Amino acid sequence: MLIRVEDLSFRYSRAKDYSLKNINLKVRKGEFLGILGASGSGKSTLCLTFNGIIPHSIKGEFRGDVYVKGYNTKETSVAKLSTIVGLVLQNPDSQLFNMTVEEEVAFGLENLGLDPEEIRRRMKWALRITGLEGLENEFPPNLSGGQKQRLAIASVLAMKPEILVLDEPTSQLDPLGKEQVLSLVTLLNKEQGITIILVEHNTEYLLSFADRVIVLDKGEIILEGKPKQVFEEVDVLVRLGIRVPASVRIAHEFKKRGILEKAALNEKELINRLKTLIKI
Ligand SMILES: Nc1ncnc2c1ncn2[C@@H]1O[C@H](COP(=O)(O)OP(=O)(O)O)[C@@H](O)[C@H]1O
Ligand SMILES: [Mg+2]
Numbered sequence: 526m527l528i529r530v531e532d533l534s535f536r537y538s539r540a541k542d543y544s545l546k547n548i549n550l551k552v553r554k555g556e557f558l559g560i561l562g563a564s565g566s567g568k569s570t571l572c573l574t575f576n577g578i579i580p581h582s583i584k585g586e587f588r589g590d591v592y593v594k595g596y597n598t599k600e601t602s603v604a605k606l607s608t609i610v611g612l613v614l615q616n617p618d619s620q621l622f623n624m625t626v627e628e629e630v631a632f633g634l635e636n637l638g639l640d641p642e643e644i645r646r647r648m649k650w651a652l653r654i655t656g657l658e659g660l661e662n663e664f665p666p667n668l669s670g671g672q673k674q675r676l677a678i679a680s681v682l683a684m685k686p687e688i689l690v691l692d693e694p695t696s697q698l699d700p701l702g703k704e705q706v707l708s709l710v711t712l713l714n715k716e717q718g719i720t721i722i723l724v725e726h727n728t729e730y731l732l733s734f735a736d737r738v739i740v741l742d743k744g745e746i747i748l749e750g751k752p753k754q755v756f757e758e759v760d761v762l763v764r765l766g767i768r769v770p771a772s773v774r775i776a777h778e779f780k781k782r783g784i785l786e787k788a789a790l791n792e793k794e795l796i797n798r799l800k801t802l803i804k805i
Contacts, residue, residue, distance in 0.1 A: 526551045526552065526553060526554075526592075527552055527553060527554045527556075527593070527594055527687065527688060527720055528550070528551065528552040528575065528591070528592065528593055528688065528720075528722075529550075529551050529590075529591070529592040530548050530549060530550040530551070530574070530589070530590075530591050530592075531549060531589050531590045531591075531592070532547055532548075532549060532588065532589035532590070533545055533547070533548040533549075533574065533587075533588070533589035533590070533591060534546050534547055534548070534586075534587075534588040534589055534744075535570060535574065535579060535580075535585055535586065535587050535588070536585050536586040537570075537583070537585045538584050538585045538586075540585070542744075543586075543744055544567050544570040544744050545567050545570055545571060545574070545744045546743070546744040546745045547589075547745065548571065548589070548744075548745070548746060549746075550739065550746065550749075552688075552720060552722065553720075554687070554718075554720055555714075555718050555719075555720055556720055556721075556736050556737065557714045557720075557721045557723070557734060557735050557736045557737075558721065558722045558723070558735065558736065558737050558738070558739065559723055559724075559725060559731035559735035559737070559738040559739075559752070560572075560722065560723065560724045560725075560738075560739055560741065561724075561725075561726075561728070561731070561738060561739070561740045561741070561755075561762075561767050562740055562741030562742060562765070562767070563742070563765050563766045563767065566741040566742055566743060566744065566765075567741045567743070567744040567745075568692065568693075568724045568741055569692050569724070570744075571741070572612065572690050572692045572722070572724065573612075574591050574598065575591065575593065575598075575606075575610050575612070575688070575690050575722065576593075576598075576603060576606045576607055576609075576610040576612050576690070577591075577593075577598040577601060577602070577603045577606040578603060578612075580598075580599065581598075581602070581603050582603060587599070593606055593609055593610055593688070594609050594687070596609075607684065607686075608637070608684055608685075608686065609686055609687055609688060610686055610687075610688045610689075610690055611681035611682065611684060611686035611688070611689045611690065612681065612690050612691075612692070613674075613677055613678055613681055613689065613690070613691040613692070613694050614677075614692050614693075614694075615692055615693040615694065615696050615697060616697055617670065617673035617674040617676070617677045617697070618666075618673065620677040620680070621665040621666075621673060621676060621677060621680075623665065624664065624665075625661065625662050625663065625664065625665070626652070626657060626660050626661050626662070626663050626665060626668075626676055627648060627652075627661040627662065629665055629676055629679075629680050630647075630648045630651050630652060630676070630679050630680050630683050631644055631648055631683075632680065633680055633681075633683060633684050634647060634648070634683055634684070637684065647683045647685065648683060650682075650683075651679040651680070651682045651683040652679055654679075654682065654709075654712070654713070654717070655675040655676070655678055655679040655682070655709060656675060656705070656709070657672065657675055657676060657679060660672070669699075669701075669702060670697065670698040670699060670702040671698055671699070671701055671702025671703070671704075671705040671706060672702075672705075674694055674695070674698060674702065674706050675705060675706060675709060677694075678691075678694075678706070678709060678713075682713070686719070687719065687720055688719070688720040688721075688722065689710075689713060689719050689720070689721055689722070690722045690723075691710065691721070691722070691723045691724065691725075692724045693724050693725065693726070694706050694710075694723075694725075695707060695725065695727065696726065703727065707725075707727065707730050707734075710723060710734075711734050714734075723735070726768060728756070728767070728768055728769060728770045728773075729770040729771075729772075729791065729792070731752055732752045732753075732756050732770055732773070732789065732791050733752075733791050735752050736751070737749070737750065737751060737752075738750065738751075738752050738755040738756075740755060740761075740762070740765070740767065742765055747761070747765075748761060748762075752789065753787075753789045754789070755789075756769065756770070756773050756788070756789035757787065757788055757789045759773060759774070759777040759788050770791065770792075771792070772790055772791055772792040772794070772795040773788050773789055773790065775795060776788045776789070776790045776795050776798070784802065785798060785802075
């Protein structure tokens, strides 16, 4: 197991309630885990426990343990954990602060004390894989939203993390930017074998690409399973205010009427099921 969360509860210093309550979770190497939950359910708080920002930089009452590749995060520095877990946040602007694309990617590497040849190699790789080759000398604020977020991902990837945690990386992007970032996430998981933990409201995407999904509600995991299992629970998801894929909503109506046996179908699967039904 690459990540093990054991009986984790966390309350921010000045908060009255716990933001995470008795979380137990394991993430396997190479797995793609999706995290769903309404606003304020604890998604970002959970993400911050994976690289030790909680409890090292953000204080509070921390109970239980988080192990990353066997390291207990309580006893391991954020600097060390950051070489294993890369964190990408919602707003790319908050993560970019260098004058050129190239410097942005090199920045973290120079802090690792790598030799110039290795820095160059990793920089080229990170820019190629994120589709930013040719933009090396651009001023990051001049990039499109999708390019900025891919640059934030490139800077993190250059550190060669085994795990990439992305907290709503597409929520501030236009449709093209969203598409670019999600395709990149799929590629990093399927072709580079990087373990992915993704908070994402695009449930169509999670239904088709995640290996497993957890649903948080008021700091607790209330649903967990393969997307096919979790998205079968349409009533629970709707009650929590989670956007259910259109194909699942439609299939759910057919299921209630006894016409289909499953609701958790993506668009292609729903169309195929309906075609078969109509032929009969
Ligand atoms: N720095 C903080 N101090 C106190 N409470 C916080 C802080 N950050 C988040 N919270 C609270 O923790 C809960 C979970 O927040 P968060 O993890 O940001 O949820 P989500 O990412 O699912 O929207 C919310 O009730 C929120 O108000
Ligand atoms: Mg959040």
